Amino acid sequence: MGRYIIKRTLMMIPTLVVISIVSFVIIQLPPGDFLTSVVANLEDQGQTVDSATLAALQARYGLGRPVHVQYWRWVSGIILRGDFGRSFRYNRPVADLIWSRLGLTFVISFTTLIFTWVVALPIGVYTAVKQRSVGDYIATFIGFIGLAIPNFLLALVLMYIAFRYFNQSVGGLFSPDMIDAPWSFAKVVDLLNHLWIPVVVLGTAGTAGLIRIMRANLLDELKKTYVMAARARGLSEWTLLRQYPVRVALNPFISTIGWSLPTLVSGATVTAIVLSLPTTGPLLIEALKAQDMFLAAAFIMMLSALTVIGTLVSDILLAIVDPRIKYANRG
Amino acid sequence: METNTILDVRDLNTWFYTDEGIVKAVNGVDFSIPESTTVCVVGESGCGKSITAQSILNLVEPPGKIVSGSITYRHNDGREVDIVQLKPKGRDIRAIRGKEISMIFQEPMSSLGPVNKIGDQLVQTMLLHLDIDKDEAVKQSIALLDRVGIPKAASRMDSYSFELSGGMRQRVMIALALSCNSRLLIADEPTTALDVTTQANILDLLKELQTDYSMSVMFITHDLGVVAEIGHEVVVMYLGQVVERASVEEIFERPLHPYTEALMKSIPKLDFDSHEKLSSIRGMVPHPFARPPGCPFSDRCDYCMPEKCLTANPPLEEVRPGHWVRCVKYESMGEV
Ligand SMILES: Nc1ncnc2c1ncn2[C@@H]1O[C@H](COP(=O)(O)OP(=O)(O)O)[C@@H](O)[C@H]1O
Numbered sequence A: 001m002g003r004y005i006i007k008r009t010l011m012m013i014p015t016l017v018v019i020s021i022v023s024f025v026i027i028q029l030p031p032g033d034f035l036t037s038v039v040a041n042l043e044d045q046g047q048t049v050d051s052a053t054l055a056a057l058q059a060r061y062g063l064g065r066p067v068h069v070q071y072w073r074w075v076s077g078i079i080l081r082g083d084f085g086r087s088f089r090y091n092r093p094v095a096d097l098i099w100s101r102l103g104l105t106f107v108i109s110f111t112t113l114i115f116t117w118v119v120a121l122p123i124g125v126y127t128a129v130k131q132r133s134v135g136d137y138i139a140t141f142i143g144f145i146g147l148a149i150p151n152f153l154l155a156l157v158l159m160y161i162a163f164r165y166f167n168q169s170v171g172g173l174f175s176p177d178m179i180d181a182p183w184s185f186a187k188v189v190d191l192l193n194h195l196w197i198p199v200v201v202l203g204t205a206g207t208a209g210l211i212r213i214m215r216a217n218l219l220d221e222l223k224k225t226y227v228m229a230a231r232a233r234g235l236s237e238w239t240l241l242r243q244y245p246v247r248v249a250l251n252p253f254i255s256t257i258g259w260s261l262p263t264l265v266s267g268a269t270v271t272a273i274v275l276s277l278p279t280t281g282p283l284l285i286e287a288l289k290a291q292d293m294f295l296a297a298a299f300i301m302m303l304s305a306l307t308v309i310g311t312l313v314s315d316i317l318l319a320i321v322d323p324r325i326k327y328a329n330r331g
Numbered sequence B: 001m002e003t004n005t006i007l008d009v010r011d012l013n014t015w016f017y018t019d020e021g022i023v024k025a026v027n028g029v030d031f032s033i034p035e036s037t038t039v040c041v042v043g044e045s046g047c048g049k050s051i052t053a054q055s056i057l058n059l060v061e062p063p064g065k066i067v068s069g070s071i072t073y074r075h076n077d078g079r080e081v082d083i084v085q086l087k088p089k090g091r092d093i094r095a096i097r098g099k100e101i102s103m104i105f106q107e108p109m110s111s112l113g114p115v116n117k118i119g120d121q122l123v124q125t126m127l128l129h130l131d132i133d134k135d136e137a138v139k140q141s142i143a144l145l146d147r148v149g150i151p152k153a154a155s156r157m158d159s160y161s162f163e164l165s166g167g168m169r170q171r172v173m174i175a176l177a178l179s180c181n182s183r184l185l186i187a188d189e190p191t192t193a194l195d196v197t198t199q200a201n202i203l204d205l206l207k208e209l210q211t212d213y214s215m216s217v218m219f220i221t222h223d224l225g226v227v228a229e230i231g232h233e234v235v236v237m238y239l240g241q242v243v244e245r246a247s248v249e250e251i252f253e254r255p256l257h258p259y260t261e262a263l264m265k266s267i268p269k270l271d272f273d274s275h276e277k278l279s280s281i282r283g284m285v286p287h288p289f290a291r292p293p294g295c296p297f298s299d300r301c302d303y304c305m306p307e308k309c310l311t312a313n314p315p316l317e318e319v320r321p322g323h324w325v326r327c328v329k330y331e332s333m334g335e336v
């Protein structure tokens, strides 16, 4: 197992390198660079930029040098000093801007993932075991509705419900008086009070999808001889389900850690704008619009890295749950 | 029920309620299994052998259902229980499954848990039914794997089924079936999916174990050659019914039912001098919804007498001591 984990982790490195290159290249693509925008912006406001400042800035970021030199400066700054460059728009280090938002994005994504699992697993198992029962039909119906409702609509509806019936400040992840407060127990409770809306909004479609997957997989497994063989040994239904077919049918659940992160993160953007959440999505869009290149690059890279790490985690979990996978990867 | 009988099946009906109609997979089956005896159930594919076996452990799944009849199991202490009356998921039937009656299946490739260790499955079964602790269960599991001919048994405890060949998996299934010293082993075509050499090895093993443990075995096969090798008694099934029942010697010396006779003719002989052509049975097992009227075998039978055979299904009658047959040829003939 240890060897497998090390191998998979090492295999992640080239992917991360490619991601960093692609992120950097993408933000170089639009014509001009942020210094052009800076100058244009400042001049719009009637200020003049003296050539000394311009030259200093250019030297600092190595602008005007070959792309690979710029890339190297950027990436080595990140690796060696955790320096993601400066956001010109906010005139602050990028690192100051991204961590809190990345953190919250991660918290929302992760909570959503857990929510999705906790709801989808038992319902998926139930609908497969009680196939064609009333409960199965009800779950299927609700599931299709969940898949069909657009996230922004669900967000608006839940916001209305929270506002109208729970008397809660809507939008954002904190109450107004908590936003700038230092972390405390009360602030965590406040966060949880606000968190459920985006979690339900982001998780509904995924939950409905996972229920379908779990149901279909488990139905396939339940037909196999090993289930009847285990039953023929006298195992109780519950033990049997848990230790045999559900374990096999669980694979796609774990794979979702990998592929659901990008979906969650991108789905989160629209939702975050509707709910005005201080996550990465809205800030990334602003950064892209303003050609705030280091900020945009940092977001793109960190979100992609999150996906790669998610895939790694799901691969490792899969190998733990399903020994056949480790076996196939042996050597 | 006679005192040396361990299982008695009476007028068993197991039907499938499909969208197209009712499939009478088992349609009035009678037979019994004596102690320490191997009873072979023979018949072509689709005759209801597997569903009969599943009924005995009350394992039939919807849309299938045991509709009527009784399956009486006689415990070691003489206590009798009708399995049909037990709840399919209840405690009582679970205490019989794996403990009193165990089962091995046709598909060794898929009968073991795909993500479970061999040892875990053995230990789990033992802890479920036997009054022993885990260390003891591990010890007994290793001894058992060794007994069924698995090399390096101790190191195989941590293996998964996908690491084993078909023959080895079937040996593990046999070990699982033996793990709680069950008194009756149901083997549903346990060698059909294996190559010829492995098939012979597994048959030898089962034969040996049956003697050693003096178990009763219900051995399902479509191959009369196998019956000759391991059977004591034979039950011939056709379209969900028993058409003939007798001891192995009797069946091979004096096959009475035209279906049994036809099955006999289709046994391949390893005799190169004889140029006798291997015959297969004319026609096919009819579709469950296209059952011929009267005797179910009438559309394939060389002796069919339309006025008699197509009017009513003949009853199963004892025409010689211990030799039962369902065919108008022997009706009211007394002893043959
Ligand atoms: N799940 C099912 N649904 C409908 N019919 C079934 C089902 N399982 C078995 N049958 C029918 O029951 C009959 C007997 O099957 P089976 O006992 O498996 O035959 P055998 O083991 O002798 O080959 C067959 O005609 C088959 O079509």
Ligand code: SF4
Binding pocket: B257, B258, B259, B295, B296, B297, B298, B299, B301, B302, B303, B304, B305, B309, B314, B326, B327, B328, B329
């Ligand atoms: S009853 Fe008639 S049709 Fe059926 S097996 Fe006997 S002779 Fe053939």
Ligand SMILES: [Mg+2]
Binding pocket: B046, B049, B050, B051, B188, B189
């Ligand atoms: Mg069968």
